Amino acid sequence: MSYSVNKLAPELVAAAESTPSGRLPLSSLDRTAVVRLIVDLILVFEQGVQPAKAIRAALSRALVAYYPVAGRIVEPLPGETEVDCTGDGVWFVQASLDCGLEDVNNLEHPLLLPRKDLIPYAPPDVIEGDLIFMMQVTEFTCSGFALGIRFNHTVFDGLGAAQFLKAVAEIARGHARPVVHPVWSRDAIPGPPKLSPGLPLPSFEAFNLENSVFDIPSDHIDAVKNQFWRETGQKCSTFDVVTATAWQCRTRAICFDAHVDVHLGFAANTRHLLRGLLPQEGYYGNCVYPMGIKAKAGTIAGSSPVEVIELIRDAKERMSTKFLDWMMGDAEADPDKVPLEYGTLVVLDWSRVGFSEVNYGWGEPTHVAPLNDDHNFVPSCIYLQPSKPKQGVRLLTRCVQKEHLPAFTEETMNFVHN
Template sequence: MAAPNKTLTYKVTRKSPELIPPAEPTPHEFKPLSDIDDQTGLRFHSRVIQFYPKNPSMEGKDPVGVIRAAVAKALVFYYPFAGRLREYAGGKLVVECTGEGVIFIEADADVALRQFGDTLHPPFPGLEELLYEVPGSGGVVDCPLLLIQVTRLKCGGFIFAIRFNHTMTDAAGLVQFMSAVGELARGADTPSIPPVWERHLLSARDPPHVSFTHCEYDVVPDTKRTLTPVDDMVQRSFFFGPAEISALRSRLPPHFQRCTTFELLTACLWRCRTIAISPDPDEVVRVISVVNSRTRFNTPLPEGYYGNALAFPVAISTTEMLSKNPLHYAIELIRKAKSEVTEEYMKSVADLMVIRNRPNVAVVRAYMVSDLTRVGFKEVDFGWGKAVYGGAAKAVNGPIPDLESFYIPLKNNKGENGIVVPIWLRVKAMEVFVKELEMMVTARNSSI
């Protein structure tokens, strides 16, 4: 398999953006978001991209027309997506279900899917052409909540890209919506999983009562300007297949062998990254795990719930303790932080949002990891089969490039299933990171 073609250039011809309303009349009403949805840290747009190869059985069918019609049908069931957010007193976000619709862009590109390379992962060349940022559409309030671009490729394949307002949904909720579009595109009359709003399930209690410490929302001053973007940033992506994961597990004592791959990999990256950025030995560093809380309620959230159910538990250590202790030290901290996420924990977060006016997650000297390996983006089928790549369109979210990493499922050029992790660091820090990581794993060719 070829490596990603990072130097690829091509031309995309787009038609004018259009608004796609629901295919049938929908209720005009006001729906408040939950207090998990409208926290400050989720008030941004996120981007997903899907690559689909040519399917001979779909010869003569236009993916643009099929998906456009299916989106309109899906919006009948997911009609809040066709509305607009309004901000009320105290910063509370409410969806006005206006039925105005979502932005849809039809496009063609003079490039074949194979030219992108076989091991597809961010960064994607020409992404700004595959998901055009319509001027004036990117605000959190009073703007379209979804922007979709479908780009035909000259090989007969196509690219589906979507930008979504993160206050409306998380990755699991977005996959649910995209899967509904796929089912309707394939001829279904209704989605197999009916959407459930019920945002009150994750709203603050009356009266609110914070029952956890929630260090993830601490106020941490950035005294050393660690969040200031710099010019000498570099991105590399690292592949962790069976050999690399086995090598990391070999470093653990017997009673830690049952730790999850997420815990193992997060501990390794947190440790290597901390050594690479070299904070003072007594400085506190953090790793934030993005956790889907849906199944952690005493009665799990309804299957069709498509609001944000994310938690951001944080593990904390001094630089010296993290870098000098064995790997299982970090695993234990991460495991303990994740284990706190329960129904009471989520209700406590919602209460905290109301009491403290929606604080942001503390990102100073922090590293955030989000596991996309089991979300199901690649499974979304619009009639042309599964995606050859589905998931994050960009390696990072937001203006701080080295804060977050996504864990992306990938088959490498040897045909091995594994996880690719894009990492952003300063040039010198990246050199140290690579050396530390190579000492942790036996495979010398872990960078792709």
């Protein structure tokens, strides 16, 4: 059965009061090439009372404190990206669908609706890459609604975007202003040495990657943590367990030759390393540093989970020193570059950034899911919270081609059911 969406024309929502103008610098972490992208995301809520009206009004008031978000990204000189605080506003779209959330499987993956129906787009004459944030509220006949957002990673990391969404939600629930005061402070982060100009861009090889979703229950994660503790006398994190599992299952499924190098890439949160430079809370810029691990395929496929976790933990420990060296100007400590090839897996942990805690007054979202599922340049795996009331981690994977999907599914399910 097909359903039709009724989308009103996008409108600009400006701050409810006058706000400062002028240009604000971005940090060296905001300006790295890996964050020059727009992230699409949906949050699904079971109920709401005129949510579009309530969220639009709260957005306007939140933009008073978060006035840079209503501005535009400019690049007066190559690589010198800034935010121009124009006060132009955020594009907002109100939409409705002639069905209930249950009719479309609560927008679980795979989506039963086109993603373009659920996320906002600016008018055709607007350059979307200059925008910082867009929002769409789609109301369903069951009183539920979906919040579709698009944020520019150049200005926010995941924690920062969630902080802004929570601020809008706090105002919608009746707060006069955001509970956590936003802080810009981009100039507090030191600028590492300029990379030499004129380097050729990497050539991208596209892969035909398949989407799949796996829920890993928390008791299975805890069992591996306990095994790690028994064998090493140390603790490991949920991230360590899930990353080792995904990397190992994928490597085994593809059956690389044992001597081939396989790579793992992940974005490490560096907020704890910047405590002396940034305030305790409120900073919403990028604090992510790309890390990479290289190992032989035979090592990853043939090792115990504990041994793979140790590789990941070693890289995380190395990151602290490497990041601080990079910040202090050591050109040798450049962020790791993982090759964009089929032997690489990039993992992103979105399970604890805060999107699942956004509450506009009618409860937290039943689930959150990114919608950037059309890229084919790097095999990836995103960690999310599973739909309530499940406990554990949901793996949203786009990391194997069709011929390897059955083996990857079998390897992953063997872990889940062991």
